[in-house]
Amino acid sequence: MSFFDPGRTSLKVCGVTREADALRLVDMGVDAVGFNFWPKSKRYLDPEKAVWSLDLAEKILRVGVFVNERGDLPYRLFGEGLIDVVQLHGDEAPEITANFVKAGIPVIKAVGVKDESDLSLAGRHDSDAILLDAHAPQVFGGTGVTFDWRLAKRFQMDFPEKVLILAGGITAENAAEAVRQVAPAALDVASGAEISPGIKDFEKVAALLAACRK
Structure with a gap:
């Protein structure tokens, strides 16, 4: 998938809750959308109401976000064709x-990254990509808070074989600098692309896309 290509920086807009917003993101050329299936999220999307995701197949990469999910929901949604990728955003062990x-x-x-000890933990996971986010216990992302990007660069040095996605407080104002400093395979943005939780701001999205395409 080109989304995981470290030679370019893609854009993933996370926390999409409305079909109309998703279709607009497709038209704008956004690389991926994220649907948050964690019930405690303020951007929660009920899986039973996400059938419209089927219409997005092969138009945009559809990422299902799960937090410490104990059941078979990620497997079921993938099998039903509603998502293309599973994102584990909780305290899941490498075995999961x-x-x-x-x-x-x-x-x-x-x-979530607080200090260098979190980098070694991230490196233990066998996955298509590692997403480094701001440390946010019990919240699990979407806080609008950044972390020290020097830690992201350190991760790239320690684990050059890993595909890196950068998240945590990415906005239209700092996205170009994030790309310049870290050159991740993708930026993952939730609050930085919103009017309010789950409702997207397309002017912000356009600016984020421009930063990724530079």
Whole structure:
């Protein structure tokens, strides 16, 4: 998938809750959308109401976001064709991530970064990409808070074979600098592309896309 190509920086807009917003993102050329299937998220999308995701197939990469999911929901939604990639955004152990790899399901593992010790933890996961986010216990992303991008660069040095996605407080104002400093395979943006939680701001999205395409 070109989304995981480290030679370019793609854009993933996460926390999409409305079909109309998703279709607009397709038209704008956004590389990926994220649907948050964690019930405690303020950007929660009820899986039973996400059938419209089927219409997005092969138009945009559809990422299902899960937090410490104990059931078979990620496998079921992938099998039903509603998502293309599973993103694990909780405290999942490397063994959980490996199960998706074994099942042939593309998987992104997100890790909150507070200090260098979190980098070694991230490096233990076998996945299609590692998403580094700001450390946010019990919230698991979408806070609008950045972390020290020097840690992202350190991760790239320590684990050059890993595909890196950068998240945490990415906005239209700092996206170009994030690309310049880190050159990740993708930027993952939720609050930085919104009017309010789950409702997208397309002027912000256009600016984020421009930053990625530079």
